[in-house]
Amino acid sequence: MGDDATGAAGAFSKIVGEHDLLTGDAIGPDYAHDEALVGEPVVPRYVARPQTAEQVAELLVAASAAGIPVTARGSGTGLSGAARPHADGLLVSFEKMASIIEIDTANQVAVVQPGVTLADLDTATAEHGLVYQVFPGELSASLGGNVATNAGGMRAVKYGVTRQNVLGVQAALATGELIRAGGKITKISSGYDLTQLIIGSEGTLGLVTEVTLRLYPRLAHSATLLVPFADLEAITRAVPAVLRTGVDPNILEYIDSFTLAAIAQAQGLSLGIPDDIEKTAQAYLVIGLENRDHDRLDGDVVLLGELAESLGALDLYVLEGHSAHALIEARERAFWMGKAAGADDVIDTVVPRAQMHEFLNRARELATEANAGVIGCGHAGDGNVHLAVFCPDDDTRHRLLHQIFATAMELGGAIAGEHGLGRVKAGHYEELEDPAKIALMRRIKAALDPAGILNPGALLTDPNDN
Amino acid sequence: MGDDATGAAGAFSKIVGEHDLLTGDAIGPDYAHDEALVGEPVVPRYVARPQTAEQVAELLVAASAAGIPVTARGSGTGLSGAARPHADGLLVSFEKMASIIEIDTANQVAVVQPGVTLADLDTATAEHGLVYQVFPGELSASLGGNVATNAGGMRAVKYGVTRQNVLGVQAALATGELIRAGGKITKISSGYDLTQLIIGSEGTLGLVTEVTLRLYPRLAHSATLLVPFADLEAITRAVPAVLRTGVDPNILEYIDSFTLAAIAQAQGLSLGIPDDIEKTAQAYLVIGLENRDHDRLDGDVVLLGELAESLGALDLYVLEGHSAHALIEARERAFWMGKAAGADDVIDTVVPRAQMHEFLNRARELATEANAGVIGCGHAGDGNVHLAVFCPDDDTRHRLLHQIFATAMELGGAIAGEHGLGRVKAGHYEELEDPAKIALMRRIKAALDPAGILNPGALLTDPNDN
Numbered sequence: 001m002g003d004d005a006t007g008a009a010g011a012f013s014k015i016v017g018e019h020d021l022l023t024g025d026a027i028g029p030d031y032a033h034d035e036a037l038v039g040e041p042v043v044p045r046y047v048a049r050p051q052t053a054e055q056v057a058e059l060l061v062a063a064s065a066a067g068i069p070v071t072a073r074g075s076g077t078g079l080s081g082a083a084r085p086h087a088d089g090l091l092v093s094f095e096k097m098a099s100i101i102e103i104d105t106a107n108q109v110a111v112v113q114p115g116v117t118l119a120d121l122d123t124a125t126a127e128h129g130l131v132y133q134v135f136p137g138e139l140s141a142s143l144g145g146n147v148a149t150n151a152g153g154m155r156a157v158k159y160g161v162t163r164q165n166v167l168g169v170q171a172a173l174a175t176g177e178l179i180r181a182g183g184k185i186t187k188i189s190s191g192y193d194l195t196q197l198i199i200g201s202e203g204t205l206g207l208v209t210e211v212t213l214r215l216y217p218r219l220a221h222s223a224t225l226l227v228p229f230a231d232l233e234a235i236t237r238a239v240p241a242v243l244r245t246g247v248d249p250n251i252l253e254y255i256d257s258f259t260l261a262a263i264a265q266a267q268g269l270s271l272g273i274p275d276d277i278e279k280t281a282q283a284y285l286v287i288g289l290e291n292r293d294h295d296r297l298d299g300d301v302v303l304l305g306e307l308a309e310s311l312g313a314l315d316l317y318v319l320e321g322h323s324a325h326a327l328i329e330a331r332e333r334a335f336w337m338g339k340a341a342g343a344d345d346v347i348d349t350v351v352p353r354a355q356m357h358e359f360l361n362r363a364r365e366l367a368t369e370a371n372a373g374v375i376g377c378g379h380a381g382d383g384n385v386h387l388a389v390f391c392p393d394d395d396t397r398h399r400l401l402h403q404i405f406a407t408a409m410e411l412g413g414a415i416a417g418e419h420g421l422g423r424v425k426a427g428h429y430e431e432l433e434d435p436a437k438i439a440l441m442r443r444i445k446a447a448l449d450p451a452g453i454l455n456p457g458a459l460l461t462d463p464n465d466n
Numbered sequence: 467m468g469d470d471a472t473g474a475a476g477a478f479s480k481i482v483g484e485h486d487l488l489t490g491d492a493i494g495p496d497y498a499h500d501e502a503l504v505g506e507p508v509v510p511r512y513v514a515r516p517q518t519a520e521q522v523a524e525l526l527v528a529a530s531a532a533g534i535p536v537t538a539r540g541s542g543t544g545l546s547g548a549a550r551p552h553a554d555g556l557l558v559s560f561e562k563m564a565s566i567i568e569i570d571t572a573n574q575v576a577v578v579q580p581g582v583t584l585a586d587l588d589t590a591t592a593e594h595g596l597v598y599q600v601f602p603g604e605l606s607a608s609l610g611g612n613v614a615t616n617a618g619g620m621r622a623v624k625y626g627v628t629r630q631n632v633l634g635v636q637a638a639l640a641t642g643e644l645i646r647a648g649g650k651i652t653k654i655s656s657g658y659d660l661t662q663l664i665i666g667s668e669g670t671l672g673l674v675t676e677v678t679l680r681l682y683p684r685l686a687h688s689a690t691l692l693v694p695f696a697d698l699e700a701i702t703r704a705v706p707a708v709l710r711t712g713v714d715p716n717i718l719e720y721i722d723s724f725t726l727a728a729i730a731q732a733q734g735l736s737l738g739i740p741d742d743i744e745k746t747a748q749a750y751l752v753i754g755l756e757n758r759d760h761d762r763l764d765g766d767v768v769l770l771g772e773l774a775e776s777l778g779a780l781d782l783y784v785l786e787g788h789s790a791h792a793l794i795e796a797r798e799r800a801f802w803m804g805k806a807a808g809a810d811d812v813i814d815t816v817v818p819r820a821q822m823h824e825f826l827n828r829a830r831e832l833a834t835e836a837n838a839g840v841i842g843c844g845h846a847g848d849g850n851v852h853l854a855v856f857c858p859d860d861d862t863r864h865r866l867l868h869q870i871f872a873t874a875m876e877l878g879g880a881i882a883g884e885h886g887l888g889r890v891k892a893g894h895y896e897e898l899e900d901p902a903k904i905a906l907m908r909r910i911k912a913a914l915d916p917a918g919i920l921n922p923g924a925l926l927t928d929p930n931d932n
Contacts, residue, residue, distance in 0.1 A: 106706045106820035129710070150655040161653050163662070164630055177902035183878045184818035187627050187848045189616040189666050190880040190887055190895060191925060192907050196629070196662035200655050217712040240572045244595070246683040246758035292712035296762060352650035354572035382653045412649045414656040421656055429656060436643035440914065441658050447909035459657060 011062040012048050012090065020049035020096065031073065031091055035335075036081040037345050038424045044071065044085035049096045053170055053178055053209035056092060060207065061176035063090050064451045070174075071455050072203040074142025075117060078149060079335065079346060080422025082202040082458045092207060094144050100124050101210070107184045109167060110213045114144025121213075130215040133159035133250075136418065137332035147208050150200030152418030154288070154328070157243075157381030158250040159216065161418060163199050170210035171198050174449040184212055197444075202420050203455040205448040221297045222290040224251070224324035226271060226317040227308045228281035232256070235285050236357035238311045239380050242287065245307065247300050251288025252381030253331060254356075259377045260284055262337050263330040271323065277315050285313075285380060286331065334377050338388030344397055345389045345424075349408040350417030353383035359411055360385060363404045367391070370400040384417035398428075405432055426461045477528040478514050478556065486515040486562065497539065497557055501801075502547040503811050504890045510537065510551035515562045519636055519644055519675035522558065526673065527642035529556050530917045536640075537921050538669040540608025541583060544615060545801065545812060546888025548668040548924045558673060560610050566590050567676070573650045574681045575633060580610025580674050587679075596681040599625035599716075602884065603798035613674050616666030618884030620754070620794070623709075623847030624716040625682070627884060629665050636676035637664055640915040650678055663910075668886050669921040671914040687763045688756040690717070690790035692737060692783040693774045694747030698722070701751050702823035704777045705846050708753065711773065713766050717754025718847030719797060720822075725843045726750055728803055729796040737789065743781050751779075751846065752797065800843050804854030810863055811855045811890075815874040816883030819849035826851060828873045833857070836866040850883035864894075871898055892927045 013021040022031075023046055032041035046068075050056045063070045069089035076083055085091040098115030105128050112121060118132070119139040125131050134146060136153035145151070147169065152161040159165065168182025171194075181194035198206050229235050235254050242249060255263070257278075264271060273281075287304060291297040305316050319327055338346050351359045356378070363385075367374045372391030378384050387404075391397040405415045405428050415421065421429050430438055441460060446452070456462040479487040488497075489512055498507035512534075516522045529536045535555035542549050551557040564581030571594050578587060584598070585605035591597050600612060602619035611617070613635065618627040625631065634648025637660075647660035664672050695701050701720050708715060721729070723744075730737060739747075753770060757763040771782050785793055804812050817825045822844070829851075833840045838857030844850050853870075857863040871881045871894050881887065887895050896904055907926060912918070922928040 104818075104820070105710075107818045108706065108709060109818075150659075152653050152655070156653055160630070161655075163659070164626070173902070173906065177906075179900060179903050179906070181903070183880075185816050185849060185879055185883070187618050187622055187816050187845070187850050187883040188880045189618070189627075189814075189884050190882045190891075191899065191903070192671075192910055193616075193629070193662060193666055194903065194906070196659060197910075200659055205658075217710050219712050240574065243574060244571075244683050246685050293765075299759075348655075350651050350653050352570075352573045352575075354570070379653070383651060384653050413651055414649075414654045416656045417651070417653040418655050425656075433657065434645060436639070437645050437647070437657070437660065440639065440643075440645070440660070443913035444658055444663075444910060447913040448906065 008062065008066040008068055009046060012046055012059060015055050015058045015062065016048045016050050022047040030076060031085065031093065034076045034078040034081060034083040036079055036422060036424050037339060037343065039081050039084060042085055042087050044089050044091040045087065046090040047093055048090060049093050051096045053172060056207050056209050057172040057176050057178045059090065059092060060172055060174050063453050064174060067451065068453065069456050070453050072144065072148065072207050074114060074145030075140050077138045077141040078145055078422060079419045081424040082148060082420050082422035082455065084423055094142060103128055104184060108215045109184045110215055112143050112211050112213065114142060114208050114211060116143050117141065125215055126218060129218050131218040132165065132213050133216055134162050134165050143211050144208050147199050147211055148202050149420035150418065152384065154251045154253060154379060156379060157252045158248055163196065165214045166195060166199055166211055167214050168212035169195050169198055169208050171206035171208050173206050174451060174454050182212065186214065202422060202459045204445060204459050205454065219290040219292050221294045222288065223297055223301050224319040224327060225287040225301065225304060226319055226327065227285040227287065228273065228277050228314040229283050229285060229312065230280060230314060232283040232360060233357045234312050235283050235380060236354065238285060238308065239353055241307060241311055242304060243381065245303065247304060249287050250290050251286060253286040253377060254380040255284045255286060255331060255377040256375055257282050258375045259334060263334065266337055267326060267330045269326050269330060271327065272317060281314055331377065334386065341388065343388035343390055344392050347387050347389060347401065348384060348417050348419045349405065349413060349415060350382065350384045351408050351411045351413030353381065355411040356380065356383045356385060359408055362407045363387065366400060366403045370396055372400055382417065383413065402428060402431060421459050423458050426457065426459055430461050474528065474532040474534055475512060478512055478525060481521050481524045481528065482514045482516050488513040496542060497551065497559065500542045500544040500547060500549040502545055502888060502890050503805060503809065505547050505550060508551055508553050510555050510557040511553065512556040513559055514556060515559050517562045519638060522673050522675050523638040523642050523644045525558060526638050526640050529919050530640055533917065534919065535922050536919050538610065538614065538673050540580060540611030541606050543604045543607040544611055544888060545885045547890040548614060548886050548888035548921065550889055560608060569594050570650065575650045576679045576681055578609050578677050578679065580608060580677060582609050583607065591681055592684060595684050597684040598631065598679050599682055600628050600631050609677050610674050613665050613677055614668050615886035616884065618850065620717045620719060620845060622845060623718045624714055629662065631680045632661065632665055632677055633680050634678035635661050635664055635674050637672040637674050639672050640917060640920050644675065648678065652680065668888060668925045670911060670925050671920065685756040685758050687760045688754065689763055689767050690785040690793060691753040691767065691770060692785055692793065693751040693753065694739065694743050694780040695749050695751060695778065696746060696780060698749040698826060699823045700778050701749050701846060702820065704751060704774065705819055707773060707777055708770060709847065711769060713770060715753050716756050717752060719752040719843060720846040721750045721752060721797065721843040722841055723748050724841045725800060729800065732803055733792060733796045735792050735796060737793065738783060747780055797843060800852065807854065809854035810857050813853050813855060813867065814850060814883045814885045815871065815879060815881060816848065816850045817874050817877045817879030819847065821877040822846065822849045822851060825874060825877055829853065829870045832866060832869045836862055838866055848883065849879065868894060868897060887925050889924050892923065892925055896927050
């Protein structure tokens with residue numbers, strides 16, 4: 001360790017306390033990675049565990065002064081390498097800033113520290129009959145990480161993604177100031193929206209030290225419909241029809257037959273699908289409904305059942321209690337199934353929902369041409385397609401993904417719908433995005449982080465990386 | 467006109483055509499102002515009426531080169547002077563970019579040019595059984611102007627403001643590039659969200675040349691409840707209770723008794739309120755409900771009626787057909803009533819909704835101390851308080867507004883909930899906002915508009931203004 005490094009360690013240690021500045025062997029292997037399937041773990045030089053927002057701001061001042069790259073880490077459940085640290089860098093772990101500060105029932109908001117997990121928040125809001133509606137599928141994820149990636153999940157079709165459910169943040173800027181933007185208000189038209197700028201910026205514009213979240217009443221009644229179709233095209237046609245009814249499902253997913261079979265087998269789930277349907281159905285639509293009133297829920301189930309029949313559904317299963325819960329939970333674990341099956345990458349491309357079928361056809365053709373495979377499921381209501389990609393050769397896979405991403409963008413979509421670009425997809429993004437936008441984003445980055453210490457190489461590539 | 471100006475006129479004229487570059491007497495008085503009550507009209511040196519996005523971008527290049535300030539204008543219905551031009555400046559009027567490009571029913575989006583009015587959009591979407599849910603109260607407003615101010619309105623309590631309903635933009639940057647951000651997708655996590663950065667930036671970061679809007683099914687059945695309460699405090703308590711039911715009203719307004727009486731008189735509206743109630747009631751809650759099903763709507767009316775009674779409502783009127791429509795329309799005209807009554811300013815402060823009563827009490831005390839008056843109505847569900855301020859002396863009014871805005875901010879709110887800061891409130895904002903945020907916003911502004919030509923003096927004050 002050189003003099004500079006010793007100096008930085010001393011400065012960091014003075015800020016968070018000796019016990020909460022880890023170096024060398026004290027840094028456990030978890031800090032070296034998130035859940036991205038691509039890329040190797042990187043052990044950072046320093047791990048700091050701040051306890052207050054002021055400490056976070058002071059860490060950034062010290063890191064700026066020493067030119068040390070800073071990576072933020074919540075629970076490390078990200079899928080794009082945005083929490084993968086630099087070997088010579090500082091990892092700021094929010095594990096000791098994990099308090100729910102307030103559940104304000106009159107304003108229907110929660111105020112939390114960034115290290116709070118979705119699971120803990122869900123338990124706390126449930127006590128008040130409220131719910132934070134963003135469920136990105138991994139309840140051990142932290143709110144800070146959710147803000148950084150603009151996390152989505154199944155309920156986005158009704159309630160939107162993180163961006164629509166975060167009302168305010170406190171953030172530490174790279175320049176050392178602690179600012180507050182937004183608050184317990186759903187409407188604001190006073191200055192540039194710094195809350196929205198920071199959401200989805202993957203730790204490259206500031207570190208979030210507190211989050212104010214919009215809550216909704218937790219509705220008492222819910223049902224899950226599983227609807228087999230002969231092919232995915234029928235599902236793409238069914239989705240707008242379902243949304244046009246005004247029934248407002250809170251889940252609208254598709255699962256291809258391979259993935260459903262894998263899910264059912266892995267989880268020991270019996271969904272009661274007869275053999276002949278199972279053989280004919282290539283894709284399944286999953287519709288989640290909720291209501292404050294049980295009779296209305298039943299009415300909605302009947303209405304959508306009739307609609308599904310008219311749209312060519314092969315059958316319809318109303319799942320209740322355990323099997324409904326198990327299916328949704330299994331669907332949320334689809335990433336882990338892909339990982340267990342040996343997928344070489346997972347992607348979460350988004351396209352306009354009416355273009356989902358065309359996109360998937362072209363993605364499959366591209367995969368076939370590359371001797372690769374893609375299977376998956378996705379948020380049909382949002383056109384957000386999750387594909388497990390089986391293609392072990394790095395160069396071939398890069399070319400294939402480039403083609404798949406380009407196809408999504410041609411169709412009016414984007415590379416990532418909810419996982420973020422991180423360090424894994426930043427290169428693809430720069431290859432495909434309008435250079436004028438990339439240049440503008442670099443100017444914005446420089447305006448917020450003049451020393452360039454915040455998560456270099458994530459979201460935008462780092463020219464110093466190679 | 468000097469040589470530079472002649473040169474600029476020639477350049478602008480070459481871009482939009484001679485017929486669509488106005489100078490001197492050809493510039494009508496409408497171009498000199500918006501609807502802000504404060505400040506004098508300013509006739510700009512040039513008015514350009516571009517027909518294409520490319521022309522807008524070229525105008526910005528020419529204006530940048532000549533150092534000419536540029537102000538964008540939609541319908542000129544703004545209330546904060548953000549569309550008030552500079553005497554030596556170029557006004558870009560979007561009146562000739564007013565086409566609805568597409569209503570895409572499968573993706574439930576509309577793609578429009580910025581000059582399209584809300585009225586025209588509403589007519590077009592109605593034909594498809596869809597609706598754009600942002601109704602800021604003035605249907606002659608343009609979508610471009612709505613994007614610039616992040617316009618809100620009554621239905622925000624259910625559907626959010628412009629920010630939540632704009633999925634993508636095409637924008638001309640001050641540096642001359644035309645960029646696209648977002649699109650027909652509700653979910654995106656790929657790069658900084660330039661759509662969100664531009665929304666609400668009041669023409670200071672880029673000029674929007676196309677907007678992609680989220681549409682919803684137009685529900686068939688609606689009802690309006692008018693609920694008198696003895697005082698506003700009771701309404702502040704009732705609002706969270708209404709929202710906790712899960713009934714999800716699309717309108718949740720309060721109107722003070724002065725304003726309701728003025729509205730009723732001006733519009734010749736008979737609301738059927740008995741004299742004794744009219745004498746006792748100090749404030750009214752207006753609840754809008756909608757449903758795809760008539761029986762469900764009736765059920766919701768009954769449920770909220772019972773709830774209102776338990777919360778101390780003095781009575782409850784279910785308005786139907788004409789009177790419901792007339793009340794909502796009259797409420798939307800409250801600004802014009804205030805103007806006609808001789809108000810010296812109108813403000814649209816926002817606070818957390820549970821703090822609305824405290825805010826209004828303190829605002830009234832401050833007004834009394836200043837020998838001034840404030841009356842109003844507001845979006846109770848959003849804590850967004852509209853006050854007509856009667857205080858003719860400029861200095862006294864500035865001090866009073868400073869105190870009222872400071873009070874709102876202390877309570878966790880903001881100066882403007884939906885009108886924007888424009889040129890009228892930019893000074894207040896800079897007096898009251900965290901200097902670190904102002905400095906950051908200036909850095910962001912410089913990153914997007916290095917020559918500083920876009921709407922100087924709006925949102926942020928212009929150091930060159932005095």
